[in-house]
Amino acid sequence: MTGTAPSVTQQHQEIPETVIRLRATFDTGVTRPAAWRLRQLRGLRSLLTNHTRSIEKALYDDLRKGRTESHLTEIGGVLAEVDHALRYLKRWMKPQRVAVPLNLKPATARIHTEPLGVCLIIAPWNYPLTLTLNPLVGALAAGNAAVVKPSELAPATSALLAGLLPRYTEAVAVVEGAVEETTLLLEQRFDHIFYTGNGTVGRIVAAAAARNLTPTTLELGGKSPAFIDETADMATTARRLAWGKFTNAGQTCVAPDYVLVTPSARNSLLSALPGTIREMFGPDPRTSSDYGRIINDRHFQRLSGLMAEGDLLAGGVSDVEERYIAPTVLIDVPHSAAVMTEEIFGPILPILTVRDVDEAIDFINARDKPLSLYAFTRDKAARRALADRTSSGGLVYNAPMIHLGVPNLPFGGVGESGMGAYHGRTSFDTFSHRKPVLSKPTRPDTLRLIYAPHTSRSFAFIAKAVARTHPLLGAPHRSPRDRTTGQ
Known part of the structure; x- marks a missing residue:
């Protein structure tokens, strides 16, 4: 959404339509394969290396940032985040095998990571490149579509990202604007909202997210x-x-x-x-x-x-x-x-x-x-x-x-300074659902002792299994005939 500012009516139409379009793209499954994710990350890298001078100028126009500081705190930081994700993405995507208790064997258990869907990233003005693109690295690495809302207080960087991101990434939309556009965005249903800014607006974001039970990451601040x-x-x-x-x-x-x-x-x-x-x-x-x-x-x-x-x-x-x-x-x-x-x-x-x-x-x-x-x-x-x-x-x-x-260090706040974290693997996990997947063969049917009707033998087996797996829940044991209650 770039160019001449749309009217209020157009905004009400375009923002929902943008989210609907991205959700339709996500639902096709195109964002899930590793090849797509790697392509997006390489696109972000190309954006940074092909337009370095334009980025330097935008940061200077917005904050009078010098060239060295722009590379140290903005361009270089995002490049490092992209390169780290490119190096480890396939490892992060591999299912993680976990142990199964003896009483449930034979079985296999794994944790599969899957993308959440369409994510909203609301960025601040103080590091308008880094704090817009670093969360986007995690969202794309995890296989999501994303709406990016740069800060209107850094207009040169916002306009630059609005013009470049759609050219170098897929399933990413940029919405420019101020409070009205942010409010309209928060009225839409997203699968994750990532907000960086102050606690006052953070509370507004959290309240809006609660209406759809949308998980949030709030990167706030405070007095360090x-x-x-x-x-x-x-x-x-x-x-x-x-x-x-x-x-x-x-x-x-x-x-x-x-x-x-x-x-x-x-x-x-x-x-x-x-x-x-x-x-x-x-x-x-x-x-x-x-x-x-x-x-x-x-x-x-x-x-x-x-x-x-x-x-x-x-x-x-x-x-x-x-x-x-x-x-x-x-x-x-x-x-x-x-x-x-x-x-x-x-x-x-x-x-x-x-x-x-x-x-x-x-x-x-x-x-x-x-x-x-x-x-x-x-x-x-x-x-x-x-x-x-x-x-x-x-x-x-x-x-x-x-x-x-x-x-490899998670970055985020606690209490008034924020909730949730990102950077590196933590970013990938923030924008992913860790789905447990359990597989148990039907033969031999080792669960037969837990089926009704229950007998003293099945009770003894269940009590012993529960005590072994959950000692606090399994003791003391009472006979099936013991109808007494107590703490």
Whole structure:
């Protein structure tokens, strides 16, 4: 659905018709064979390699992303996901054999993966290529048809994908638009909905999906903390922290949202960060080709308001016409400040002091479960405490964000930061149904002892079998004549 924007009446017609058409295609079985799936993945790869310059320009137009960052965080990430799926797809598709209990033998049991059907992928604006195409890799690898809804807030990338995806893939439709088009899409019946964005819209998506009992994956966000103590290598920590926070001008769901630092590490960190920012982006980051801009005026105004509380260690400069906010570090921020109560999603880094790892854990656990938790420490006891006593979508030691680059690690949130996961094999499983298939020969008929009429012999056999398979359910045993009840 590209070109001149259709009228409301046309939208009401075209969106249902698109879903119906894709379902008819899926129902033919054309998407199920490995050959079709591999062809789609190779098509995505060709799209990325044949139109690299156009993609770079779209990302620059939308977010002022530099060429290197576009390859590192967008194009390269999707290529890696595609190549991983191409390499392992046939292995993923093989039925998985599982053991059968002795009392049910002879029999064979396997898990077959099958595609879900027609899937809806609703993408965000901050990584408009990666967060649109990476879920699509999983949907196509699993043999599904898909409707893709890019973000209207990244219009250049949205238009590019709308023009290219139908040329390089089959059984994929792109719907451009804003709230109205998304609402119309959510009124249709899908077999899976994959949404990346904020929790407010995530709740709307979940509510809409519930009407058709549609399974959902919600990739949300939240406030991802970084804990730093005196055992950290502070020069490396400052570089990695600044890279993770200020990439894409901080508009990253897994960027470190705030820092909890121990008193003995505080001065070293505060001394290192301003110089590190200058090394990365120069004395005036506004002139750096490696530093982006805020997506739109509304987000710029919101972020500008978050800098009102706390003391300024670095940055604080902004330009409304360019939607530029310098890499900014705040210290001594009140816990009740707005910058500490909502996801920042911008280039502002508050630093708070905590007594030790125990106070850091209490601080983290008093808030919603984060999408990611970063710990810069070589203290094994601190690492164990963070792993055992906190809950987060992911836990990474000594670096932010890099867990996204490991295809065999599932990526997703927990609680307020999301539900479900993807990347690599997990993406394939997310867009598949794992169907159990059991086969038992009719001869010999080893089930004859469970048929009615039951005797004391059949009861003894069943009780023994149940006790062996399910000990908690099988004991204590009572005689068939025992009519008493009890706990």
